[in-house]
Amino acid sequence: MKCCRATQNFSLNHTFHFCCTKMLPKMLPDYDPNDNQAGMKLLEDLTTNAYEIQQQVLREILTRNAQTEYLKGFLNGQCDEDCFKKKVPVVNYEDIKPYIERIADGEPSEIISAQPITELLTSSGTSGGQPKMMPSSAEDLNRKTFFYNMLVPVMNKYVEGLDKGKGMYLLFIKPEISTPSGLMARPVLTSYYKSSNFRNRPFNQYNIYTSPDETILCPDSKQSMYCQLLCGLVQRDDVLRVGAVFASAFLRAIKFLEDYWKELCSNIRTGHVSDWITDPGCRSSVSLVLGGRNSELADLIEEQCSGKSWEGIIKNLWPKTKFIEVIVTGSMAQYIPTLDFYSGGLPLVSTMYASSECYFGINFKPLSKPSDVSYTLLPNMAYFEFLLVEKNNGELTQKVHCNGVSDKNCIQASDENEEFQTLDLMEVKLGQYYELVVTTFTGLYRYRVGDILMVTGFHNKAPQFRFVQRRNxxxxxxxxxxxxxxxxxxxxxxxxxxxxxxxxxxxxxxxxxxxxxxxxxxxxxxxxxxxxxxxxxxxxxxxxxxxxxxxxxxxxxxxxxxxxxxxxxxxxxxxxxxxxxxxxxxxxxxxxxxxxxxxxxxxxxxxxxxxxxxxxxxxxxxxxxxxxxxxxxxxxx
Incomplete structure (x- = not known):
C-alpha cells in the first residue's frame, strides 16, 4: 500500500490530499459555532465517512511523523499502514515513558513528534506513584476547541432556549510544574482553561458562564469554589444549566454550599465579598457581578437553604435549570442516587468522553438515562484500534461492571500475550467489549488507553460505545x-x-x-x-x-x-x-x-x-x- 503525502500546511485550516476521489470534511473544518445546522451537518459527514476519515487520519499521522526517532525505529521511514500494524507494537505507558521523559528533560520533540511538543498533560492515571505525562501540541488545543464546539449543536437539538441564559459550571485548575526543558506539565483541563482558546472562545450560548474567568483560574481552590458559587447564586435567574466536569466535583460544591450558605447570603445582603477572598482577580471580578446590596435575594436563598431537607435544592435555588451536566458514567455512576436527591428530578447529562491522551467521543443523545449513555467516537480526533475483551476465558475471571451493573459473562483478556490483534473502528461488533488503543497526532502510537468499552450501536457508519470501566x-x-x-x-x-x-x-x-x-x-x-x-x-x-x-x-x-x-x-x-x-x-x-x-x-x-x-x-x-x-x-x- 502506498502512502498519500500530506501538504506541509498544518494550520487549523490545512487541507489533505486523498488517494480516493471522495470529498471528505477537512480534519479540523471551519464553521460558525453558532450555526447549529452547519454543526449537525458536519457531525453527519464525519460519522457517515468514518472509515475514509480514519484512513486519512492514519496516513497523515504516519506521513508527518515517519522520520521521528520512535517510528523510524520500527518503520525505517516508511508510512505504510500494513507495516505500521505489523511492526509498531501496541504499548503501555511504561513503554513510552522514557521517550516522554527525555523530552521533559530537554531533548527535541522529534523523538516522537514532528510537531513541537508545547506542554505535557498529566493524567489522573498514575505510574510509579506519579502522574503519567502525555505529549501535547498547539494544534492539539485547536482539536479540543473543535471538539467542544461540536457539543453545542447536539445540546441545542435536544434542549430549547439555551441561548436565553447562562451555565453555572464549576470549573477549576490544578497544580502544574515546569519541567527541566521549560515545558509545563499540568492536567488537561488546566491546560485548556489557561489557553487563549478558552479565554478567547467565541461567545455562543454554551460558552457563557456565571463564573468569571478570573475565578476559574484562581489557584486557591477554596477561594475559587466560594466565588463561583457566589456568582452563580447572584445570577440565579439567568442560570439554565448547572454542572462540573465530574459528578464528584459537583457534589463537593453542594457540600461546600451547605457549609458556607450563611456567609454567601451575608455577602449578597451587604454587597461585599468576604475579606478572606484575597485573590485580586477574584475580588475585582466577583465585586462587579455582586453589584450592590440585595436583601431580597439573600432572604430567598436563606429560606431555601435553612429548610430541614436539601432534597431538590438545585431546582429550588436555580429554578430555570434544565439539566445537570456532569460525567456520570464509569466510576462516577456511584454518585447518581445522591445527584438525584439534590437535583429535584433534573436530567443528568454526560456530553463527552475524553482523556489526557485524546478527546474521543460525543453523546449524541444527551438526555438518555445515565445507564444508557453511549459515545460516538469522532473519527478525525485520532486513529482508533481495539483489543477484544474475551468472554468466558477460562480462569481469567475479572467481572466487568457496566455503570455499576455486573455482567457475569464479560471477562477481560490476559495482558500476558505478547502479540495483540487489533481491530479498526469499523470492524467492531455490536455487543462486544473492547479495550481502546489510540494513535494520536501528538506522539502516541498504538497506545493502550486502559478503557474498556462496549459497542451499543451505530450512528451512520460510526460505532457507539458505552464506557464500562478502567482496566484494573x-x-x-x-x-x-x-x-x-x-x-x-x-x-x-x-x-x-x-x-x-x-x-x-x-x-x-x-x-x-x-x-x-x-x-x-x-x-x-x-x-x-x-x-x-x-x-x-x-x-x-x-x-x-x-x-x-x-x-x-x-x-x-x-x-x-x-x-x-x-x-x-x-x-x-x-x-x-x-x-x-x-x-x-x-x-x-x-x-x-x-x-x-x-x-x-x-x-x-x-x-x-x-x-x-x-x-x-x-x-x-x-x-x-x-x-x-x-x-x-x-x-x-
Whole structure:
C-alpha cells in the first residue's frame, strides 16, 4: 500500500490530499459555532465517512511523523499502514515513558513528534506513584476547541432556549510544574482553561458562564469554589444549566454550599465579598457581578437553604435549570442516587468522553438515562484500534461492571500475550467489549488507553460505545484511580505495623463509599493471631496508624485529592470476624461464580455482599492524619 503525502500546511485550516476521489470534511473544518445546522451537518459527514476519515487520519499521522526517532525505529521511514500494524507494537505507558521523559528533560520533540511538543498533560492515571505525562501540541488545543464546539449543536437539538441564559459550571485548575526543558506539565483541563482558546472562545450560548474567568483560574481552590458559587447564586435567574466536569466535583460544591450558605447570603445582603477572598482577580471580578446590596435575594436563598431537607435544592435555588451536566458514567455512576436527591428530578447529562491522551467521543443523545449513555467516537480526533475483551476465558475471571451493573459473562483478556490483534473502528461488533488503543497526532502510537468499552450501536457508519470501566482500577472517588496492584502494595506496607504484634492479615477487599460527601475508601480486613483463630482486642491507635500507612502508600493523585483538594475523606478499615471471607465466597458462588475459579474481589460492587461484610464487622478505624503530598516534582533520570 502506498502512502498519500500530506501538504506541509498544518494550520487549523490545512487541507489533505486523498488517494480516493471522495470529498471528505477537512480534519479540523471551519464553521460558525453558532450555526447549529452547519454543526449537525458536519457531525453527519464525519460519522457517515468514518472509515475514509480514519484512513486519512492514519496516513497523515504516519506521513508527518515517519522520520521521528520512535517510528523510524520500527518503520525505517516508511508510512505504510500494513507495516505500521505489523511492526509498531501496541504499548503501555511504561513503554513510552522514557521517550516522554527525555523530552521533559530537554531533548527535541522529534523523538516522537514532528510537531513541537508545547506542554505535557498529566493524567489522573498514575505510574510509579506519579502522574503519567502525555505529549501535547498547539494544534492539539485547536482539536479540543473543535471538539467542544461540536457539543453545542447536539445540546441545542435536544434542549430549547439555551441561548436565553447562562451555565453555572464549576470549573477549576490544578497544580502544574515546569519541567527541566521549560515545558509545563499540568492536567488537561488546566491546560485548556489557561489557553487563549478558552479565554478567547467565541461567545455562543454554551460558552457563557456565571463564573468569571478570573475565578476559574484562581489557584486557591477554596477561594475559587466560594466565588463561583457566589456568582452563580447572584445570577440565579439567568442560570439554565448547572454542572462540573465530574459528578464528584459537583457534589463537593453542594457540600461546600451547605457549609458556607450563611456567609454567601451575608455577602449578597451587604454587597461585599468576604475579606478572606484575597485573590485580586477574584475580588475585582466577583465585586462587579455582586453589584450592590440585595436583601431580597439573600432572604430567598436563606429560606431555601435553612429548610430541614436539601432534597431538590438545585431546582429550588436555580429554578430555570434544565439539566445537570456532569460525567456520570464509569466510576462516577456511584454518585447518581445522591445527584438525584439534590437535583429535584433534573436530567443528568454526560456530553463527552475524553482523556489526557485524546478527546474521543460525543453523546449524541444527551438526555438518555445515565445507564444508557453511549459515545460516538469522532473519527478525525485520532486513529482508533481495539483489543477484544474475551468472554468466558477460562480462569481469567475479572467481572466487568457496566455503570455499576455486573455482567457475569464479560471477562477481560490476559495482558500476558505478547502479540495483540487489533481491530479498526469499523470492524467492531455490536455487543462486544473492547479495550481502546489510540494513535494520536501528538506522539502516541498504538497506545493502550486502559478503557474498556462496549459497542451499543451505530450512528451512520460510526460505532457507539458505552464506557464500562478502567482496566484494573478497583477504587475511585474523584480523579483518583487506584488499581489492584497499587492497593496491594499499600496494604502490604500497612500490615507490617501489626505483624510484630502477632496479627496476620488473611484477606482484604474494599469499596468506594460515596454515601457521604466527600466519599472515602473503605477496606475490610480479616485478621487472626498466629497459631490461633481468636481475635484479641484491637489496638485502636495501631489500627489508625494502619489506615494512615495505606494512604501514605497510595499514589500522588489520591494524596492530592485527600490533602489539598479535600475531595476524598479519611480512609477507613473495618475489621471483620474470622470466616467472613469464606462467607463472602459462599455468597459469590451462590450468585454464579465458579468455586474453582473464585478469587476474592478487591472491590465489592454488590450491595448484598457489602451488607454481608458489614454484618461481620467488629471494629471500625479511620486515618487520623492526611497523607504527605506536595506538587508534582520531576523525577527524571
Amino acid at each position: 482500577v478497583v477504587l475511585s472517588i474523584d480523579t483518583d484511580k487506584t488499581n489492584e496492584e497499587d492497593l496491594l502494595k499499600a496494604v502490604t506496607q500497612a500490615k507490617c505495623l501489626i505483624e510484630p504484634l502477632g496479627f496476620l492479615l488473611t484477606e482484604y477487599t474494599g469499596y468506594a463509599d460515596t454515601s457521604s460527601i466527600p466519599g472515602h475508601y473503605v477496606l475490610f480486613w480479616e485478621l487472626k493471631m498466629k497459631g490461633s483463630n481468636d481475635l484479641p482486642e484491637l489496638d485502636a491507635e495501631k489500627m489508625e496508624q494502619c489506615c494512615s500507612k495505606v494512604e501514605e502508600n497510595l499514589d500522588s493523585v489520591y494524596r492530592r485529592c485527600r490533602k489539598k483538594d479535600k475531595s476524598i475523606g479519611a480512609l477507613e478499615i473495618r475489621v471483620v470476624k474470622h470466616g467472613t471471607f469464606d462467607a463472602l465466597m459462599d455468597f459469590c458462588v451462590s450468585e454464579g461464580s465458579s468455586v474453582n475459579q473464585y478469587k476474592t474481589p478487591r472491590c465489592i460492587k454488590s450491595e448484598e455482599a457489602r451488607k454481608l461484610l458489614d454484618s461481620k464487622v467488629v471494629g471500625k478505624f479511620f486515618s487520623r492524619k492526611t497523607p504527605f503530598w506536595e506538587p508534582f516534582r520531576m523525577e527524571i533520570n
